[in-house]
Amino acid sequence: xxxxxxxMGTDRSDQPASPLTGRTTTVVVLSLGVAVVLGDAGVxxxxxPEILRDFGAQVWGVAWVxxxxxxxxxxxxxxxxxxxxxxxxxxxxxxxxxxxxxxTTVCAVAPSLGVLIAAxxxxxxxGALVIVGSLExxxxxxxxxxxxxxxxxxxxxxGAALGPVIGGLLTSAFSWRAIFVAQIPIVLLVLPAAITLxxxxxxxxxxxxxxxxxxxxxxxxxxxxxxxxxxTAALFLLVLLLVDGWSRSPVVAxxxxxxxxxxxxxxxxxxxxxxxxxxxxxxxxSVLIAGGLTGLALLPGAxxxxxxxxxxxxxxxxxxxxxxxxxxxxRDRIPRALHGGWTIAARHAGVVVGLAILTPIFxxxxxxxxxxxxxxxxRLVLDAPLPASTKLDLAEQLGRRLSAExxxxxxxxxxFESLRVPVTQAHAVAALERxxxxxxxRAATRAFRTSFxxxxxxxxxxxxxxxxxRDRSRS
Amino acid sequence: MSRLALPLIxxxxxxxxxxxxxxxxxxxxxxxxxxxxxxxxxVSPVPAxxxxxxxxxxxxxxxxxxCRLGISRERLVLALAETRTPDPRESAALKAGLIDAVDLxxxxxxxxxxxxxxxxxxxxxNLPGIAKTIIExxxxxxxxxxxxxxxxxxxxxxxxxxNRLLHELNDPHQLxxxxxxxxxxxxxxxxxxxxxx
Numbered sequence: 001x002x003x004x005x006x007x008m009g010t011d012r013s014d015q016p017a018s019p020l021t022g023r024t025t026t027v028v029v030l031s032l033g034v035a036v037v038l039g040d041a042g043v044x045x046x047x048x049p050e051i052l053r054d055f056g057a058q059v060w061g062v063a064w065v066x067x068x069x070x071x072x073x074x075x076x077x078x079x080x081x082x083x084x085x086x087x088x089x090x091x092x093x094x095x096x097x098x099x100x101x102x103x104t105t106v107c108a109v110a111p112s113l114g115v116l117i118a119a120x121x122x123x124x125x126x127g128a129l130v131i132v133g134s135l136e137x138x139x140x141x142x143x144x145x146x147x148x149x150x151x152x153x154x155x156x157x158x159g160a161a162l163g164p165v166i167g168g169l170l171t172s173a174f175s176w177r178a179i180f181v182a183q184i185p186i187v188l189l190v191l192p193a194a195i196t197l198x199x200x201x202x203x204x205x206x207x208x209x210x211x212x213x214x215x216x217x218x219x220x221x222x223x224x225x226x227x228x229x230x231x232t233a234a235l236f237l238l239v240l241l242l243v244d245g246w247s248r249s250p251v252v253a254x255x256x257x258x259x260x261x262x263x264x265x266x267x268x269x270x271x272x273x274x275x276x277x278x279x280x281x282x283x284x285x286s287v288l289i290a291g292g293l294t295g296l297a298l299l300p301g302a303x304x305x306x307x308x309x310x311x312x313x314x315x316x317x318x319x320x321x322x323x324x325x326x327x328x329x330x331r332d333r334i335p336r337a338l339h340g341g342w343t344i345a346a347r348h349a350g351v352v353v354g355l356a357i358l359t360p361i362f363x364x365x366x367x368x369x370x371x372x373x374x375x376x377x378x379r380l381v382l383d384a385p386l387p388a389s390t391k392l393d394l395a396e397q398l399g400r401r402l403s404a405e406x407x408x409x410x411x412x413x414x415x416f417e418s419l420r421v422p423v424t425q426a427h428a429v430a431a432l433e434r435x436x437x438x439x440x441x442r443a444a445t446r447a448f449r450t451s452f453x454x455x456x457x458x459x460x461x462x463x464x465x466x467x468x469x470r471d472r473s474r475s
Numbered sequence: 476m477s478r479l480a481l482p483l484i485x486x487x488x489x490x491x492x493x494x495x496x497x498x499x500x501x502x503x504x505x506x507x508x509x510x511x512x513x514x515x516x517x518v519s520p521v522p523a524x525x526x527x528x529x530x531x532x533x534x535x536x537x538x539x540x541x542c543r544l545g546i547s548r549e550r551l552v553l554a555l556a557e558t559r560t561p562d563p564r565e566s567a568a569l570k571a572g573l574i575d576a577v578d579l580x581x582x583x584x585x586x587x588x589x590x591x592x593x594x595x596x597x598x599x600x601n602l603p604g605i606a607k608t609i610i611e612x613x614x615x616x617x618x619x620x621x622x623x624x625x626x627x628x629x630x631x632x633x634x635x636x637x638n639r640l641l642h643e644l645n646d647p648h649q650l651x652x653x654x655x656x657x658x659x660x661x662x663x664x665x666x667x668x669x670x671x672x
Contacts, residue, residue: 276481284485291489298493298501306499309492317485369506376506378549382537388530392644399556442506 023141026193030134030141031155033093033190036183037100037127038156038344039163041070041351045239046168046250047176054176055113066236067355068117072124074348080128081341089136089201089337094194096129101184108180128344130190131156135330135340137194140201145336146327152340153326154268156347157319161261164235168254216339219465220329221346223282226462227321228350230289233358233455234260234314237448238296238307240362244409245444246302256304263315271320278328282466285321288313290459297452302441317459321466322347328469354458362451366409366444373443374402377436384432390421394432409444412436509547512538518580523587525595529654531585532576532628539579540565540572559641566637573632581625589622590615600655621666630661 044051044065052062084092103122110116139148170178235257242253276284295310326343333339377398381391397415404410416433493501516538521531541548544565555561561569580586597607634657643649 271481274481277478280478280481284481287482287485287489291485291493294489295492295496295501298496300496300499300501300504302504306496309495313489313492316488320481372506372508374553375509375547375549378552379507379509382534382548382552388526388533395556396644439506442504446505 026141026196027138027151029189029193030138031151033097033130033187034134034138034152034155035159035162036187037130037159039159039166040123040127040183041073041160041163041348042066042235043163043167043179044176045164045236046243046254047171047179049243049250050171050176051113051116055116057113061113063355063359064117065113065120067352068120069124069127070348070351070355072121073128074345074352076125076128077132077341077344077348078338079341080125081132081335081338084129084132084136084337084341085335088198089133089140090194090196090198092129093133093137094191094198096126096131096133097187097191097194099126100130101188102126104180104183104187108177108184128341130187131344132337132341133194134190136201136337137197139336140197149327149330149336150323153323156326156344157264157322158261160231160322161235161264161315161318164239165254165258165261168239168250168257172249172251172254214333214339216342217329217333219468220282220325221342223286223462223465223469224322224325224329224343225346225350225353226458226465227286227289227318227325228347229354229357230293230455230459230462231314231318232351232354233293233452233458234289234296234311234318236355237358237362237451237455238311241296241444241448242304242307245448246441247409247411248304252304256307257311259308259311260315260318263312264319265315267316267319268323270316278324279466279469281320281324282328282469283463285317285319285324286459286462286466288317289321290317290456290463292317293452293456293459297449297456299445302438302445321462325466325469354455357458358451358455361454362448365447365450369443369447370402372446373440376439376443377402380432380435380439385428386421386425386432390419390425390429394419394429398436409440412440509549512541512546512548516579518583518585521580521585521587523591525592525599528587528592531580532573535576535579536569536573538572539575540568543568543571555641559644561637561641569637570632570635573635574629577625577628577632586624586628588615588619589624589627590618592624593618596658599651621669622662627658627661627665630665631657634658634660634664 048062048065051057051065055062080092080096100123103119103126106119107116107123110119135149135152138152139145142148142151166182167176167179170176170182238257239253242248242256243250248256271281271284292310292313292315295313296307299306299310329343329346330336330339381395381398384391386394394415397418398412401410401412401415412433416429419429421429516535518531518535521528537548537551541551544551546554551565555565577586593610597610600607602610631654636653636657639653640650643653
C-alpha cells in the first residue's frame with residue numbers, strides 16, 4: 001500500500017488520538033504477546049542442560065538454541081518493521097502470530113537439535129512481526145503515543161526479565177518442550193485482537209510534514225545494545241553459576257533469579273514519581289546495572305542470599321534504563337514501527353554480542369579454574385585428619401571424578417559415597433566433603449568473576465551515549 | 476527535583492551493596508591456595524605407631540621435595556597421581572625430601588624409638604611365630620642400641636623403589652610388602668654394619 005493511504009506510526013503528537021473502544025483487554029493481550037516473544041530470547045537458558053542431554057549434543061551446539069533466536073530477531077526486526085510500515089500493522093501482527101505459533105509448535109516437537117535451532121530462527125522471524133506490529137496497535141489502542149510506547153517497552157522488559165524464570169520452572173515441572181507448548185495459546189490470543197484492529201489504525205499525520213523516515217536514534221539504540229549485552233550476563237551467566245557452579249536445581253535457580261524481574265517491575269513505581277528525565281533515568285539505570293554486575297563478580301560466598309542485592313540493583317537498572325531508552329529512541333520519530341524495529345535489533349544484537357564476548361571468557365576461565373580447584377582439593381585431602389590409607393582411597397576416587405568431568409564443575413559426592421570408612425572417621429570424612437564442595441564453589445564463583453566484570457564494563461560503556469542524550473522529563 | 480538526584484541515588488545504592496559485599500569478604504572468596512613448601516613447618520608430636528609416623532614423614536617429605544623442585548606440594552602430588560612414573564629428577568627430589576623429613580623429626584626429637592614400634596611391626600610382619608617370639612624377647616635397650624630410629628629410616632628411604640611404590644599406591648598389600656621389605660633390608664644392613672663396622 002502506498003504511503004499516502006497508510007502512514008502508520010507517523011503521529012508525533014502526545015495528545016490522545018481517539019482511543020479505540022473497549023481496549024483494556026486488547027492492551028493486555030498485545031502486551032502479553034510482546035512479553036512472550038521477547039521472553040523467548042532467554043526462556044531456554046535454564047533448559048539448555050536438559051536439551052543438551054536429550055539430543056546428546058555439544059555445549060556450543062546447544063548454545064545456538066539461544067543465539068539463533070536473538071541473532072535472527074536482531075537481523076529481521078528492521079525489515080519486519082518496514083513490512084509493517086508498508087501495510088496494515090494488524091495484518092503484519094496477525095501474520096507474525098501465525099508464523100510464531102507454527103514455529104513454536106515445531107520447537108515443541110523438534111526431533112533433533114538442528115530442527116529445534118531452525119524452528120527457533122523461524123520463531124524469531126514471526127516474533128519480529130508480532131513485536132513491531134504490536135507497537136503500532138498498542139499506540140492506536142491506548143490513543144496516546146507515550147502510553148502505548150511505555151506499555152510496549154514495559155512488556156518487553158517484563159518478558160526479557162521473566163523469561164528465564166518461567167522457562168526454568170516449566171522445565172523443572174515438565175520438560176523443556178513445555179516452554180514452547182505453554183507459549184502457543186498465549187500468543188494465539190493476539191490473533192483475534194489483531195483481526196479486530198484490522199483497518200482501524202488511522203494516521204493523523206499532517207500532510208504538510210515531511211514523510212521520509214527519520215534516522216534511527218543512534219545514542220539510545222547504542223546504549224540499549226550495550227545494556228542488553230551486559231544484561232545477558234545477569235540473566236544467562238547468573239543462572240549458569242547457580243546451576244552448574246553451585247549445583248542448585250533449576251527450580252531453585254529460577255526462583256532465585258526472580259529478584260531481577262521483581263525489581264525491574266518495581267523500578268517504575270519507585271522512581272517514576274521523581275520525573276528525573278530520560279538522560280537521568282538512563283544514566284542511573286546504567287550505573288545500577290554496572291554496580292549489580294560488579295556485585296555478582298564480588299560475591300562473598302556461595303549462598304543465594306548474596307546474589308539478591310546485586311540482582312535488585314540490576315532489576316532496578318533494567319526497569320529504569322531499557323524503558324527510558326526505548327521511549328527516547330521512539331520519541332518523535334517516524335515511522336514508529338521502524339524505530340521500534342531498530343530498538344529490537346539493537347537490543348538483540350547486544351544479546352548476541354554479549355554472548356559472543358562473554359561465553360569464551362567464562363568457558364576459558366572455568367577451564368583455568370580447574371588447576372586451583374584441584375590444588376585446593378589436594379591440600380585439603382593431604383591435611384585431613386584421616387589415616388593415610390583412607391586418604392589414598394579417597395584420592396583415587398576423586399581423581400576419577402575430576403578426570404571424568406574435565407572442563408565442568410565435578411560432582412564429588414560419588415567419590416565419598418563409594419568410600420568405606422570406620423565410624424570413628426565418619427565425622428572427619430563428612431567435614432572433608434563439605435570442605436571440598438566449598439572449594440569447588442569458590443573456584444566456580446571465581447571463574448565467573450571476569451565475565452561479570454566485563455559485563456559491568458559494557459554497562460558502564462552505555463553511560464557514554466546515555467550522558468549525551470537530550471534530557472526530557474517524562475509524564 | 477534535580478536531574479542529578481536519580482544518578483546519585485543509584486551511586487549510593489551501588490556503593491552500599493558493594494561496601495557490604497567487600498566487607499563480608501567479596502573478592503576474597505577464592506579457592507585455598509597451596510602453601511609455600513619451603514616455609515619451615517611446625518612438627519606436631521608423632522604417635523609411636525607405624526602409620527602416623529610414615530604419614531608424617533611422607534607429608535614433610537613431599538614439602539621438602541616440592542621445595543627442591545620449585546613447585547607446590549599439591550602440584551607435585553597431582554603430577555605424581557597423574558603419571559605414576561616420576562622422572563629421575565622427581566625421584567631424587569622425593570628421596571632427598573623424605574630424608575630431610577627424617578632429619579627434621581630427629582632434630583626435634585619427634586622420632587619414636589624402634590622398640591616402641593616393634594610390637595606393631597611384628598604384628599604386621601609375615602614372619603614365622605618362633606621368629607616373632609625370639610625378637611620379642613630381645614630387650615628394648617638392645618633393640619634401640621642396634622637400630623637407632625633415624626639411621627634406620629634413612630637407610631629405609633635409600634632402599635625404597637619410588638617408582639614401584641607409586642605404582643602400588645592403590646594396593647595396600649603390595650604397598651605394605653614393599654615397605655616391609657625396604658625396612659627389613661635397612662635393618663639387616665644396619666645390624667650388619669654395627670656387627671662388622
